[in-house]
Amino acid sequence: MKTNTDQSLVWELKGDKLLSSQKNKKAFEAYQKALELNPARLSLYDKLLALHDQFADNWDDSDFAYNMSLTMKKQELINPVYKRIHARLDxxxxxxxxxxxxxxxxxxxxxxxxxxxxxxxxxxxxxxxxxxxxxxxxxxxxxxxxxxxxxxxx
Structure with missing residues (x-):
């Protein structure tokens, strides 16, 4: 998908608004759309991980993999050396x-x-x-x- 920082910000702000209204599931979905449009935005990883952790009681293997994927991508954005480290796990x-x-x-x-x-x-x-x-x-x-x-x- 093509990066679109403006649209990403719109979705992120929508997610923030939904989160302030305690609509966590909808906020999570909005943050996911924002991340799809701008995967380099570090704050989205923090928001998604925090919300995803709230649903941890109902996790299955795919939820664990998703959380791990977000965590690894966040690490790679903070320190690109992690890309090589994570590649070794592939x-x-x-x-x-x-x-x-x-x-x-x-x-x-x-x-x-x-x-x-x-x-x-x-x-x-x-x-x-x-x-x-x-x-x-x-x-x-x-x-x-x-x-x-x-x-x-x-």
Whole structure:
């Protein structure tokens, strides 16, 4: 959905008004619409989480997942480093990471190409695992560079 900050604000104000009238369920729905229109607005996460917690007595698995999703997205807005951390929790991360390992140890160019094509087919889901591997290599190189040389290294 396209971001629309003006419409989002209209829905947020409507939610505030409904909340002040003790119409919590309707306020919750208004805040959800506001969030759909502007997912970068941090205050909406606070309002949605606070209201969602009020309904906790009737939660099922989908409510728990929704609450967790809101919490994680809020964390990512506050500190973008959490995007990488949360990406590691995605089921596709491990699959792509295994493909990357397989690609790096591929015995032939054909096997390597097969792995590359399978990684590419994962689309944007492959980005965080690939970045994770690059940053791991960077860290290894940094440690090797800063490691004191011994007589046998020279």
């Amino acid at each position: 089921v596709h991360f491990k699959t792509v990471a295994e493909l990357i390992k397989k690609m790096l140890s591929a015995p032939t160019p054909e096997a390597e190409t097969d792995c590359v094509e399978r990684i590419v087919s994962c689309g944007s889901l492959a980005l965080y695992p690939l970045i994770d591997y690059l940053l791991t290599f960077k860290e290894v190189l940094r440690h090797q560079k800063n490691k004191p040389q011994t007589k046998t290294d020279k």
